[in-house]
Amino acid sequence: MERIWDQLDRFTDAPTKQMLQALVKRKVKYENYAKQCRRWQWTSLICFGLLCLFFIFKGFSLNQQAPQIMLEEFLNHTVYLFWMMAAAFAYCTSYYFKKKEEKAEREYHKLRCEIIQKSTDLWPQPEKWKARESVFQLMKHQYDINLYFESK
Template sequence: MGSELNQLDRFADEPTRQMLRGLIKRKQKYENYARQTFRWQAAAIICAASFCLFIAAKGLGQSGFLSEMLNDSIYLFWILSAAFAYSTAYYFKKKEEKAEGEYHKLRCEIIQKSTDLWPQPEMWKSRETVFKLMKQQYDINLYFESK
């Protein structure tokens, strides 16, 4: 991360580089939470599907099925596993939404303040280099505010 931004010494001043580093960190944090959310959602679906398959294999139409289900600990295991995976996915989804908001807010701030960050006309040309680098290296769009 640092080497690409260090080559921006001639294109941006230190406060601007700090903002860009912060933006990259927020994007990585957001992407990490998105991956965790996806993993736990997949785990919840797998647990729920395997529970349904286990019930189907045991025979859904048997008499006394409910009492058997309450007495067998494997059913409780699958139910708790699915509930845990779902609640963890929900937790990471909330974290992901918060991180996305922070990332988007800083990204929009950089876009709005670009005239202040690159004030001179010759520096304004270097702005394009910075924006291209951020797009190519980190997939961060600094051209438009929309997500």
């Protein structure tokens, strides 16, 4: 990765290079939060699914008696309480990471749009403008960051 940033020395000045490095860090941060969010969402879904299976099988074993008896049976066993708590914890954690992901995405997109808007200032001379194309292609192929258009 250092080799890539060394290549950028001939195409960009130090502040531009720092902006691009910050952009890559923000994208990595955003992707990490997105991965954590997906992981906890799947965990939540599996916990809720297992809890529903427990309810269905226990309901059939109790011969579908009164709902009060079924609810009492579920609340008296620690296994059911454990799965309820695990499902609630997984859901809350996925919600937490979703908020973090959205914030990281806003920060990443804001910096990306700023670089796009300031590209005429960052590469002012005509010969530097040609170097801009090399930098944009490098960022696109190496990090999958689109610096050509502001849309997501």
